[in-house]
Amino acid sequence: MNWHEYVSKTGRLPEWPYEVNYGKENVIESDVLVVGGGVAGCRAAIEARKQGATVAVMDRGFSKHSGNGGAGVDHWHGAVTNPCSKVTPEMYSEAAMICSGGYTNGSARYIIGKEGWDTLLELEEWGMQIRDLDDEFKDTMFRDEETKLLFAYDVENKHCLRVYGHNVKPIVDAEMRRLGCDVYDRVCVTSLLTEGGKQGARVIGATGVNDRTGEFYIFKAKAVVVSTGITGRLWYFAPELINDATMYNLNQTAAGHTIAWNAGAEMVMMEQNSPRPLAGMGYAPYSTGNTDNTYQGVPAVDNEGKLIKYENSHGELIDEEHDIFAAADPDKFVIGHGINLSMVNGKEYSVTNMDRHIGEKIRKGEYKLPLYNDWTLLPPKHRRLVFGMMLSQEGKCRVPIYYNLTKWGFDPDQDMLQYPVDTPEGYAQGAAWVSSRSHNPPNWGGMGVGGILSDWRLQATIPGLFAAGGNTLFGSGCHGEAQTTGRYCGRQAAAFAKTHPAVEPDAEQIRKEKERCYAPVTREQQGDVGWKEMNYALARLMQDYCGFEVKTETTLEMGIRRLNDLRDTEGERTYASNPHELVRLLEVFSLIDLGKLIMESCRARKASSDLLGFKRLDYPEVDPPEWDCFVSMWQENGEVCSRKVSKRYYLEAPYADNLEENYRRYAELDSKEGK
Amino acid sequence: MDRIYSMPSQTGACRVLKFDAEKCVGCNTCVNTCPTDVMIPNPEAGKEPIVLYAEECWFCGCCVEECPFDALELITPAKQRLSTVWKRKATGEEFRVGMKNPPAPNTTPPSGRAK
Numbered sequence: 001m002n003w004h005e006y007v008s009k010t011g012r013l014p015e016w017p018y019e020v021n022y023g024k025e026n027v028i029e030s031d032v033l034v035v036g037g038g039v040a041g042c043r044a045a046i047e048a049r050k051q052g053a054t055v056a057v058m059d060r061g062f063s064k065h066s067g068n069g070g071a072g073v074d075h076w077h078g079a080v081t082n083p084c085s086k087v088t089p090e091m092y093s094e095a096a097m098i099c100s101g102g103y104t105n106g107s108a109r110y111i112i113g114k115e116g117w118d119t120l121l122e123l124e125e126w127g128m129q130i131r132d133l134d135d136e137f138k139d140t141m142f143r144d145e146e147t148k149l150l151f152a153y154d155v156e157n158k159h160c161l162r163v164y165g166h167n168v169k170p171i172v173d174a175e176m177r178r179l180g181c182d183v184y185d186r187v188c189v190t191s192l193l194t195e196g197g198k199q200g201a202r203v204i205g206a207t208g209v210n211d212r213t214g215e216f217y218i219f220k221a222k223a224v225v226v227s228t229g230i231t232g233r234l235w236y237f238a239p240e241l242i243n244d245a246t247m248y249n250l251n252q253t254a255a256g257h258t259i260a261w262n263a264g265a266e267m268v269m270m271e272q273n274s275p276r277p278l279a280g281m282g283y284a285p286y287s288t289g290n291t292d293n294t295y296q297g298v299p300a301v302d303n304e305g306k307l308i309k310y311e312n313s314h315g316e317l318i319d320e321e322h323d324i325f326a327a328a329d330p331d332k333f334v335i336g337h338g339i340n341l342s343m344v345n346g347k348e349y350s351v352t353n354m355d356r357h358i359g360e361k362i363r364k365g366e367y368k369l370p371l372y373n374d375w376t377l378l379p380p381k382h383r384r385l386v387f388g389m390m391l392s393q394e395g396k397c398r399v400p401i402y403y404n405l406t407k408w409g410f411d412p413d414q415d416m417l418q419y420p421v422d423t424p425e426g427y428a429q430g431a432a433w434v435s436s437r438s439h440n441p442p443n444w445g446g447m448g449v450g451g452i453l454s455d456w457r458l459q460a461t462i463p464g465l466f467a468a469g470g471n472t473l474f475g476s477g478c479h480g481e482a483q484t485t486g487r488y489c490g491r492q493a494a495a496f497a498k499t500h501p502a503v504e505p506d507a508e509q510i511r512k513e514k515e516r517c518y519a520p521v522t523r524e525q526q527g528d529v530g531w532k533e534m535n536y537a538l539a540r541l542m543q544d545y546c547g548f549e550v551k552t553e554t555t556l557e558m559g560i561r562r563l564n565d566l567r568d569t570e571g572e573r574t575y576a577s578n579p580h581e582l583v584r585l586l587e588v589f590s591l592i593d594l595g596k597l598i599m600e601s602c603r604a605r606k607a608s609s610d611l612l613g614f615k616r617l618d619y620p621e622v623d624p625p626e627w628d629c630f631v632s633m634w635q636e637n638g639e640v641c642s643r644k645v646s647k648r649y650y651l652e653a654p655y656a657d658n659l660e661e662n663y664r665r666y667a668e669l670d671s672k673e674g675k
Numbered sequence: 676m677d678r679i680y681s682m683p684s685q686t687g688a689c690r691v692l693k694f695d696a697e698k699c700v701g702c703n704t705c706v707n708t709c710p711t712d713v714m715i716p717n718p719e720a721g722k723e724p725i726v727l728y729a730e731e732c733w734f735c736g737c738c739v740e741e742c743p744f745d746a747l748e749l750i751t752p753a754k755q756r757l758s759t760v761w762k763r764k765a766t767g768e769e770f771r772v773g774m775k776n777p778p779a780p781n782t783t784p785p786s787g788r789a790k
Binding site: 003014017064134136166211246287372385388389395398399403411417580 | 689729739762
């Protein structure tokens with residue numbers, strides 16, 4: 001029942017069901033601390049534990065299902081060393097750099113290429129299905145007969161695999177707990193602890209608050225892996241309206257970005273933000289007709305049944321189904337969707353899409369609205385592969401879409417799923433369920449966006465801090481990438497912990513953090529601003545002062561002042577009725593700092609960039625050579641600093657000039673092999 | 676007539692979860708599964724949980740998957756129910772999630788071995 005029903009029926013208000021002890025200290029010591037127990041964090045914990053480290057994991061939710069990957073996965077990018085693949089880690093890493101114009105993480109993409117398949121094989125050992133074991137898809141172009149692997153996007157080069165991952169999170173969670181990792185659920189991270197309490201010093205732990213009890217957690221560790229998510233709460237906030245349609249849940253506040261920034265780590269690509277669909281102004285993912293990602297290859301028709309063809313990277317319409325899943329001659333291979341490789345520079349790696357001229361053809365009357373996915377046009381096994389296999393495994397799709405649709409009678413063998421009625425040009429993007437980009441305010445670009453600047457160990461610029469996952473680690477990708485970088489970071493953090501003794505945290509740093517965290521529940525005068533009102537105000541400031549079209553030095557600087565003002569004025573009038581609201585409020589304070597980091601990053605890049613989807617009104621020149629680089633941001637004694645960093649820094653001194661040599665030097669291969 | 680109380684309006688979707696009172700034993704597995712902690716246990720032991728923060732539900736359905744008694748149904752918001760529409764190719768009939776007089780369920784299970 002819901003709260004209203006309970007109150008109506010009983011005439012009573014339910015008391016808070018958990019014992020509350022605001023500020024009560026819990027001290028946990030371990031070799032390695034993992035902040036964020038999503039798929040990346042669980043993999044980091046498992047790997048560090050296997051290397052002999054004691055491991056504590058702090059998770060905002062409940063690690064059995066928490067995180068972006070917590071509700072499932074249907075395909076795995078970067079498994080380029082699988083026995084069927086014709087793509088090498090070198091090709092994969094280079095392709096990622098070309099597609100993004102260099103604005104991605106070249107070392108991480110290489111590590112993903114080297115270890116993505118191994119990371120997936122371990123999941124298979126733990127019980128996740130990664131092959132067509134029952135031969136359901138035998139004799140289709142998507143399957144290899146010998147290995148029974150199933151391919152997505154590119155049936156010739158075979159580097160991206162379809163997987164049965166609806167239960168991926170319970171599987172990694174069980175393995176993490178089986179190995180004896182110490183998991184702290186419902187604890188929201190609030191800060192990183194640094195040696196001597198100094199910004200820029202070695203990271204030696206973290207603090208958190210429990211959203212049920214209000215208790216305070218002090219984690220002491222020799223090495224810390226941060227593997228938190230992105231956020232959909234920054235530029236706009238309307239959970240009651242958008243939660244069913246967003247891929248980011250409310251817990252996802254990019255807390256890892258903020259704590260790393262506040263600890264003094266360097267951050268890159270934080271200025272990349274443009275109108276993006278994924279924060280939920282559209283429809284539940286895959287709940288309407290579309291041709292994107294999981295639904296790649298499903299035919300679209302108009303209201304009279306007329307087929308709308310797919311188009312290849314050269315703008316040619318495709319007649320054969322095979323060619324939807326292959327690189328067009330002379331292209332190299334198809335990278336695929338959802339890993340934030342913008343394709344601005346990399347047409348030869350493009351995915352086939354719906355006819356890009358669909359908008360004008362609708363306007364001319366060539367096609368009549370509404371559009372549908374006509375599943376019946378697919379061969380039966382292909383139809384089953386997309387609807388019965390992919391959709392039922394993809395994140396946030398098994399219960400809300402597959403079970404929901406079939407329960408209400410949807411049958412792909414005889415039904416056509418309607419598209420939303422949208423502006424004609426909006427259909428060209430494929431993912432119709434996200435609604436037209438024109439309807440969306442700026443947001444982050446999905447998986448693989450800006451984050452912690454990393455070295456070949458995926459260590460931040462401050463010692464003891466490692467970045468894993470599709471978000472915290474800059475430019476790294478989506479689900480498979482999160483698991484792979486997580487596993488790699490676990491190995492690195494364990495190695496670091498072996499050679500770096502524990503350091504006692506600074507008592508003053510902890511005292512100040514506690515005071516900040518509990519202010520909303522200890523004010524002499526009761527506050528009158530709740531967490532939602534704060535979040536709405538934050539979103540308004542981001543829309544006004546960090547919009548897509550309008551960014552200037554003056555307005556960005558004003559935006560930063562307004563954010564400080566929000567924190568220091570309304571922020572000091574905030575209240576929380578219980579620990580749940582307190583933690584939501586702490587998340588908003590964290591998001592305010594994140595907003596400042598983003599505005600500072602936008603200020604520091606004094607040029608516009610098509611490659612980054614970044615516009616400055618006062619610096620309209622697009623991608624001039626002097627700004628063809630990362631702009632790295634960090635704080636020193638509270639002052640904001642920035643510097644330019646080469647996009648190929650991972651192949652420049654002190655590193656070797658080739659990928660394999662660096663990997664061999666830094667990947668801790670001895671421990672990887674269990675030596 | 677029942678008492679009339681002073682209550683705030685609900686924001687967004689009013690019912691995100693429907694519990695089957697015959698099946699639910701109040702084990703609170705769903706409460707403890709939910710990543711965003713939208714439910715609290717019912718003060719009366721053995722009774723179905725209370726959805727306290729419906730507007731924080733992410734509609735991931737993990738609570739439904741974890742329920743040991745199959746007592747839970749995820750109810751997508753009305754705006755979403757009206758957006759998931761399909762047409763039967765042979766007859767031109769229109770259907771949607773949540774409609775009156777729906778067609779027979781499609782009982783085809785998902786592909787793959789794990790249930």
